[in-house]
Amino acid sequence: MSTWHKVCRLEEIPLRGSRVVPHDEVSIAIFRTADDEVFALRDACPHKAGPLSQGIVHGHRVTCPLHGWNIELSSGEACAPDEGSTVTYPARVENGVVLLAL
Amino acid sequence: MKKQKLVVVGNGMAGIRTVEELLKLAPDLYEITVFGAEPHPNYNRILLSPVLAGEMTLADIVLNDLDWYKDNGITLHTGKKVVKIDRIGRKVIAEDSAGVTTEANYDRLLLATGSVPFMLPVPGNDLPGVIAYRDIADTEAMIATALTHKHAVVIGGGLLGLEAANGLKLRGMDVTVVHIGEWIMERQLDKPGADMLQASLESKGLKFLLGKQTEMLTANAAGRVCSIRFKDGAEIPADLVVMAAGIRPNTALAESAGLHCHRGIVVSDTLQTFDPRIYAVGECAAHRGIAYGLVAPLFEQAKVCANHLAQMGIGRYQGSVTSTKLKVTGVDVFSAGNFTGGEGTEDIVLHDKNGGIYKRLVIEKDRLVGAVLYGDTGDGGWYFQLLKEGRDIGAIRDHLMFGDAFTNNHVGDVGHAGNSKAAAMADEAEVCGCNGVCKGTIVKAIREQGLFTLDDVRKHTKASSSCGSCTGLVEQILASTVGGAYQAADRTTKPMCGCTALTHGEVRAEIRGQKLLSLDDVFATLAWHTPDGCATCRPALNYYLISTWPHEAKDDPQSRFINERAHANIQKDGTYSVVPRMWGGLTTPDELRRIANVAEKYHIPTVKVTGGQRIDLLGVKKEDLPAVWKDLDMPSGHAYGKSIRTVKTCVGTEHCRFGTQQSMSMGVALEKMLFGMWSPHKVKLAVSGCPRNCSEAGIKDVGVIGVDSGWELYVAGNGGIKTEVAEFLCKVTTREEVLEYSAAFLQLYREEGWYLERTVHYVQRVGLDYVKRCVVEDADNRKALHQRLLYALQGVVDPWRERLPGEGSPQLAAEFTPLPVPVETI
Numbered sequence: 001m002s003t004w005h006k007v008c009r010l011e012e013i014p015l016r017g018s019r020v021v022p023h024d025e026v027s028i029a030i031f032r033t034a035d036d037e038v039f040a041l042r043d044a045c046p047h048k049a050g051p052l053s054q055g056i057v058h059g060h061r062v063t064c065p066l067h068g069w070n071i072e073l074s075s076g077e078a079c080a081p082d083e084g085s086t087v088t089y090p091a092r093v094e095n096g097v098v099l100l101a102l
Numbered sequence: 103m104k105k106q107k108l109v110v111v112g113n114g115m116a117g118i119r120t121v122e123e124l125l126k127l128a129p130d131l132y133e134i135t136v137f138g139a140e141p142h143p144n145y146n147r148i149l150l151s152p153v154l155a156g157e158m159t160l161a162d163i164v165l166n167d168l169d170w171y172k173d174n175g176i177t178l179h180t181g182k183k184v185v186k187i188d189r190i191g192r193k194v195i196a197e198d199s200a201g202v203t204t205e206a207n208y209d210r211l212l213l214a215t216g217s218v219p220f221m222l223p224v225p226g227n228d229l230p231g232v233i234a235y236r237d238i239a240d241t242e243a244m245i246a247t248a249l250t251h252k253h254a255v256v257i258g259g260g261l262l263g264l265e266a267a268n269g270l271k272l273r274g275m276d277v278t279v280v281h282i283g284e285w286i287m288e289r290q291l292d293k294p295g296a297d298m299l300q301a302s303l304e305s306k307g308l309k310f311l312l313g314k315q316t317e318m319l320t321a322n323a324a325g326r327v328c329s330i331r332f333k334d335g336a337e338i339p340a341d342l343v344v345m346a347a348g349i350r351p352n353t354a355l356a357e358s359a360g361l362h363c364h365r366g367i368v369v370s371d372t373l374q375t376f377d378p379r380i381y382a383v384g385e386c387a388a389h390r391g392i393a394y395g396l397v398a399p400l401f402e403q404a405k406v407c408a409n410h411l412a413q414m415g416i417g418r419y420q421g422s423v424t425s426t427k428l429k430v431t432g433v434d435v436f437s438a439g440n441f442t443g444g445e446g447t448e449d450i451v452l453h454d455k456n457g458g459i460y461k462r463l464v465i466e467k468d469r470l471v472g473a474v475l476y477g478d479t480g481d482g483g484w485y486f487q488l489l490k491e492g493r494d495i496g497a498i499r500d501h502l503m504f505g506d507a508f509t510n511n512h513v514g515d516v517g518h519a520g521n522s523k524a525a526a527m528a529d530e531a532e533v534c535g536c537n538g539v540c541k542g543t544i545v546k547a548i549r550e551q552g553l554f555t556l557d558d559v560r561k562h563t564k565a566s567s568s569c570g571s572c573t574g575l576v577e578q579i580l581a582s583t584v585g586g587a588y589q590a591a592d593r594t595t596k597p598m599c600g601c602t603a604l605t606h607g608e609v610r611a612e613i614r615g616q617k618l619l620s621l622d623d624v625f626a627t628l629a630w631h632t633p634d635g636c637a638t639c640r641p642a643l644n645y646y647l648i649s650t651w652p653h654e655a656k657d658d659p660q661s662r663f664i665n666e667r668a669h670a671n672i673q674k675d676g677t678y679s680v681v682p683r684m685w686g687g688l689t690t691p692d693e694l695r696r697i698a699n700v701a702e703k704y705h706i707p708t709v710k711v712t713g714g715q716r717i718d719l720l721g722v723k724k725e726d727l728p729a730v731w732k733d734l735d736m737p738s739g740h741a742y743g744k745s746i747r748t749v750k751t752c753v754g755t756e757h758c759r760f761g762t763q764q765s766m767s768m769g770v771a772l773e774k775m776l777f778g779m780w781s782p783h784k785v786k787l788a789v790s791g792c793p794r795n796c797s798e799a800g801i802k803d804v805g806v807i808g809v810d811s812g813w814e815l816y817v818a819g820n821g822g823i824k825t826e827v828a829e830f831l832c833k834v835t836t837r838e839e840v841l842e843y844s845a846a847f848l849q850l851y852r853e854e855g856w857y858l859e860r861t862v863h864y865v866q867r868v869g870l871d872y873v874k875r876c877v878v879e880d881a882d883n884r885k886a887l888h889q890r891l892l893y894a895l896q897g898v899v900d901p902w903r904e905r906l907p908g909e910g911s912p913q914l915a916a917e918f919t920p921l922p923v924p925v926e927t928i
């Protein structure tokens with residue numbers, strides 16, 4: 001069963017940006033959108049494993065820096081016409097602290 | 103808020119395209135109801151010809167299936183024809199074939215009723231077996247008749263008639279094309295072109311009767327048409343007569359509602375009729391006296407109309423230049439613009455009768471105004487582009503006839519030499535080398551997904567979405583697959599991206615005119631459709647802001663591509679490359695020692711000399727970047743930015759026995775002046791000490807070549823995807839002048855260029871004459887440009903220095919530091 005983990009304070013993630021959380025083999029990218037929601041994704045694009053944490057965040061999506069796929073932050077799914085998905089992790093903000101379920 | 107009601111009359115290509123555009127802009131503004139007289143969802147009318155020819159099926163050509171209407175909350179009434187518009191009560195009344203009526207109220211009404219085929223007013227034109235060629239029902243009737251009857255006559259030797267005739271022939275009928283004119287397709291072709299076309303259709307078995315006037319159609323005992331008689335007394339058998347003698351805008355409904363019609367429903371540049379609540383688009387509309395009969399203009403109208411329906415009020419439709427292609431497999435005909443010539447025009451003609459090729463280019467005062475191509479239409483798209491843009495072709499006139507590949511290829515179009523005949527390419531042939539996409543995949547996507555634009559193809563197949571060198575080829579494939587419906591990509595008139603209806607030019611003008619200083623200003627003031635843009639517009643907007651309002655606008659790192667945020671170039675495995683600056687390509691033993699030490703200390707796998715006269719350290723971990731920079735103790739080479747890259751130099755008179763000028767120190771001075779300069783795309787310079795030009799200044803954004811009496815300046819060269827030789831700007835005498843002119847040119851480009859437009863494309867767009875007027879002829883303007891660049895670069899700091907470990911702000915450092923391992927909570 002997964003448990004909630006403290007990651008950082010919300011302001012430590014840039015608005016429309018992300019930070020990388022070390023985790024097993026592949027790190028987790030944790031994103032902060034313009035409306036101050038947070039999302040956590042395995043930091044590997046479903047296309048060729050590009051580091052999504054390095055992409056441009058817009059709306060609730062991130063554009064992969066390598067070949068420009070758009071990934072839906074809530075589901076980890078690639079936006080049409082591309083296909084594929086990456087692992088998501090539950091994340092939320094509580095009292096200004098970012099929590100991640102692992 | 104209660105939604106407004108939009109009613110669309112006509113479930114065809116123009117009406118539904120407008121709805122699609124509207125949904126992109128304002129998905130929630132209207133409750134939409136669509137009436138269509140045909141019993142089908144919207145389909146691609148132009149593909150009726152391949153259906154008739156047996157190359158596609160009806161299922162293939164549906165553009166919007168019923169689910170699409172449902173998913174978008176649109177009420178669709180098929181098989182219901184609107185018979186009345188009540189403008190006072192603001193409602194429409196429709197009737198189905200059984201006479202049952204349906205009513206719908208509107209706040210806005212869109213008329214997209216298309217055309218009605220013109221039926222020759224001769225006795226017998228209403229007999230069974232006499233039809234037009236307009237919709238699915240007609241096509242089905244033709245296919246069925248071909249199974250049971252033999253003789254078909256097509257009246258009208260235009261595009262539509264020939265496509266009908268070709269299809270019926272392929273379905274096994276004996277087909278005669280009857281045409282009143284002296285030659286076929288006289289609205290698109292001149293006589294020599296038409297003669298060749300006719301010969302090739304005759305070799306496929308079609309028969310032609312030209313200069314013939316129909317007198318009447320006669321019926322057999324069963325009351326079905328059986329022959330056609332001409333005014334000269336001749337008569338031929340006809341079990342099926344297809345009238346393809348022209349179309350008339352379908353204005354009956356509009357006229358009955360008292361809307362002003364003249365050659366169509368008269369509309370303004372905003373596609374509004376004389377009743378401002380009522381819009382009209384497509385073949386039924388007459389804009390500035392013209393009703394178009396091709397889809398490309400309709401799509402442009404749809405875009406503008408949707409914008410106004412969405413209450414954005416931006417954009418005007420100003421008419422279209424059209425081109426056509428005949429969709430008969432194996433026969434290539436293309437025509438565009440004015441090809442009949444006339445006073446003040448000249449012709450260039452190539453007529454190779456045996457080779458089956460005819461080409462005619464009509465030129466007026468160094469501009470291409472018309473083109474007819476027969477046999478080899480591969481360059482149709484290119485000519486059409488030249489024609490639409492009104493490009494000055496004076497300089498390429500000699501080569502024009504030989505096409506794009508020849509004219510522009512003598513200096514190299516890497517990776518695609520000789521591949522300019524899209525139609526002839528095999529399906530397995532690779533088109534996009536970057537993404538490994540072959541022709542068959544592209545054609546399939548175009549057909550199955552109903553794609554019309556380069557952008558669509560990029561999105562769905564990835565072809566041409568990387569380096570772009572295959573763009574021309576993809577455009578040709580589009581053109582040859584969808585025919586006249588193809589819309590050439592055109593950055594001048596195209597919106598920046600899906601987040602706005604504004605073009606790059608319009609956005610730049612608004613940012614300047616309204617003094618917008620942040621992205622949020624732009625999103626709010628210019629009514630962006632998305633809350634915070636996308637990965638395409640954000641970097642562009644960020645650049646426009648900081649280049650237009652230096653020191654005032656806010657630079658947003660989150661709107662920059664990762665390379666410009668990390669100040670290093672991301673690699674395929676997520677590591678980075680580091681290229682320290684070596685001014686003018688010069689280095690020292692000490693710098694080299696530091697580079698060597700850093701490479702060892704940080705286990706950097708690859709050290710490489712770049713094509714830009716400096717050294718690249720490849721495969722650096724992101725966390726190590728600040729420390730690497732610290733140990734290198736050299737400034738950033740900006741090898742990762744849309745910015746000044748390098749100034750290449752040769753040795754020059756400092757050492758070289760041929761040198762006439764000090765190229766190394768000139769290069770260093772230029773590079774220092776430009777340090778930290780952001781630009782629409784990357785900028786590279788080179789300085790050579792004599793015309794032997796060892797620094798390759800002829801393919802740089804700014805090239806400087808020393809001569810005995812001073813310096814020659816060249817601009818807008820490019821050594822990349824498509825090699826373009828720089829153009830001579832002017833000659834100057836002093837070093838100060840070299841700095842001033844170069845700076846002025848680059849500032850002009852910085853202020854006016856569109857994001858991702860290299861100098862070569864910028865200069866092609868505005869014209870070298872314009873650049874010369876701004877930079878060479880107008881000394882005050884040049885000095886002002888120079889000063890504005892210096893002002894923008896005032897106080898520029900080395901981005902690496904700002905990010906050294908332990909120095910600079912924690913925010914900047916955060917980019918490079920992973921968060922700590924998470925701590926479990928209860």
Ligand code: SRM
Pocket residue numbers: 569671672673674679681710711712713714715716718741747748784786801802819820821822823824860
């Ligand atoms: C490192 C270098 C190759 C080398 O080892 O020599 C290089 C490497 C890249 N080039 Fe280049 N180019 C390099 C010199 C060139 C040159 C030659 C030159 O500058 O003299 C050209 C042709 C000249 C020109 O630009 O006109 C060149 C034309 C391109 C282009 C095509 C640009 C165009 O407008 O046609 C691209 C694609 C782009 O920028 O969109 C590109 C893009 C790239 C990128 C940045 C692709 C990317 O975005 O990741 C490559 C990064 C590789 C990596 O993994 O780090 N590179 N590239 C050269 C760095 C020079 C430097 O010191 O800064």
Ligand SMILES: Cc1cc2nc3c(=O)[nH]c(=O)nc-3n(C[C@H](O)[C@H](O)[C@H](O)COP(=O)(O)OP(=O)(O)OC[C@H]3O[C@@H](n4cnc5c(N)ncnc54)[C@H](O)[C@@H]3O)c2cc1C
Pocket residue numbers: 111112113114115116117137138139140147148149150151182183184185214215216217235236237262265352355383384385386394395396397398400427429584585586587
């Ligand atoms: C066989 C064929 C081949 C073609 N090939 C090409 C080509 O290669 N390239 C090209 O650019 N163009 C081509 N065209 C032309 C192109 O199809 C038209 O320009 C385009 O379809 C016009 O779009 P529209 O929406 O204005 O009209 P339409 O697509 O005709 O749509 C109008 C719709 O409105 C309906 N309607 C009319 N009145 C009413 C009413 N009162 N109530 C309800 N519904 C109504 C009609 O039934 C029709 O479905 C071709 C046309 C045909 C027939």
Ligand code: SF4
Pocket residue numbers: none
């Ligand atoms: S370095 Fe340049 S030419 Fe080489 S693969 Fe990368 S982009 Fe292509």
Ligand code: FES
Pocket residue numbers: 045046047048049050064065066067068069
């Ligand atoms: S790895 Fe993400 S788009 Fe290719």
